[in-house]
Amino acid sequence: MTPVRAPVRAPVRAVIPPSKHARRRRVRPGRPALPSRLPRLSRRVVAGVLAAVAVLAGGLTWLLLFSPVLGVRTVEVSGSQGDTAAAVRQIAAIEQGLPLLRLDADAITERLRALPQVESITVERSWPSTVRITVVEREAVALVASDGAQWLIDANGVRFAQVTERPAGIPLLEVERAAADDRATLAAVEVIGALPTDVRSRLARVTAETPESVVLHLSGGRIVIWGSAEDSDRKALVLAAVFGQPGKTIDVSSPSAVVIR
Numbered sequence: 001m002t003p004v005r006a007p008v009r010a011p012v013r014a015v016i017p018p019s020k021h022a023r024r025r026r027v028r029p030g031r032p033a034l035p036s037r038l039p040r041l042s043r044r045v046v047a048g049v050l051a052a053v054a055v056l057a058g059g060l061t062w063l064l065l066f067s068p069v070l071g072v073r074t075v076e077v078s079g080s081q082g083d084t085a086a087a088v089r090q091i092a093a094i095e096q097g098l099p100l101l102r103l104d105a106d107a108i109t110e111r112l113r114a115l116p117q118v119e120s121i122t123v124e125r126s127w128p129s130t131v132r133i134t135v136v137e138r139e140a141v142a143l144v145a146s147d148g149a150q151w152l153i154d155a156n157g158v159r160f161a162q163v164t165e166r167p168a169g170i171p172l173l174e175v176e177r178a179a180a181d182d183r184a185t186l187a188a189v190e191v192i193g194a195l196p197t198d199v200r201s202r203l204a205r206v207t208a209e210t211p212e213s214v215v216l217h218l219s220g221g222r223i224v225i226w227g228s229a230e231d232s233d234r235k236a237l238v239l240a241a242v243f244g245q246p247g248k249t250i251d252v253s254s255p256s257a258v259v260i261r
Contacts, residue, residue, distance in 0.1 A: 071097040072131055079135035084117055088135060091115065092123075100125045108133075116160040141192050142173035142206065144185075153178060155193055157185040171203040187211040187229040194232035196240040199224070227253030 075094050077085045092108050105123040112121045112133070122134040138160045140152035150166065151159040153173070157180040166172060171192065175184045188208040195203065195216075205217040216224035226235060235252045242250060247260035 071099050071129060072103070073097075073129040075131045075133065076126075077133045077135065080118075080137050084115070084135070084137060087115060088112060088118075088121075088133060092133060094131055100127065100129070100131075103131065116158070119154070140167065140170055141189050143167075143170050144173050144175070144178035146178055151178070153185070153189065155189050156180055157182065157189055169201065172205045174205065174207045176209070183211040184208040188214050190229040191216070191226050191232055194229075194236045196236055196243070199236075199239060199243060221248065223249045225249065225251040225253050231255060 072094055073096065075089060075092070077088050080088060091111050091114070093111075094103070094108065103125060105125070108123045109121050112118060112123075112135075117138055118135055119138045120136040122132075124132045124134070126132050138152075138154040138158060140161070141155050142153050143163070143166045144151050144153055144159065146159070150163050152161045152163060152167075152170070153159050157178070159178065173185070173188055173192075175182065175188060178185050180186075185208070188206050191214045192200070192203070192206060199216070199218070202218045202220070202222075203216060204219045206214065207217070208214045212228040214226040214229065216226055218224065224239060226232075234255045238255045238258055239250065239252050242258055242260060245260055249259075249261050251259040251261075
């Protein structure tokens with residue numbers, strides 16, 4: 001009979017946890033270990049820093065908003081002279097010593113737009129103490145008679161200045177109602193702007209009963225029938241080419257078939 005052997009068991013090893021003092025803090029690779037305790041600022045230091053910041057902020061606010069150190073000392077007006085420049089300064093009404101940061105450029109621009117002779121206006125701050133106002137004045141292209149007075153109008157049909165006599169080089173414009181929203185007025189001023197220099201220098205009067213019937217009356221009695229303002233650039237080139245030819249009337253209303261008689 002074969003003897004039975006008892007199974008051999010592997011020895012059991014007891015896992016003894018490391019002692020509290022033997023444990024080590026794990027450190028992620030690539031990152032230095034941080035000290036276990038950060039130094040603490042005292043309450044007095046923190047309070048002092050906050051107070052210094054508050055003082056600096058208050059001083060900066062006073063300097064920018066209330067101090068005359070960065071206040072207006074000079075107002076420069078460019079783009080206009082004489083009466084217009086004086087009117088710009090008066091209507092702008094910029095207070096000397098006013099801190100530049102408190103300058104309301106939009107409000108000043110809005111006030112200056114009320115000047116009829118001003119086409120556009122720009123108001124800018126120039127540190128530390130200057131305000132620059134740039135003016136673009138309207139340029140007269142014609143003279144219209146309205147309500148017993150004579151007015152200069154610009155390329156947009158805007159009446160902007162009353163005069164007692166027609167300036168040299170400015171033609172008289174005859175339309176039913178001279179206004180910026182009148183189609184006949186806008187057609188006439190567009191034609192005037194497209195004219196060759198030689199023709200424009202001789203222009204005495206422009207009539208436009210309708211937007212399609214612009215007629216130019218030159219000094220010496222010569223007449224140019226222009227028609228509408230459509231294709232004005234081409235009509236101007238054709239007129240310049242035939243202007244030296246004899247004839248009292250030149251019809252360029254159809255630039256491809258000019259008639260001279």
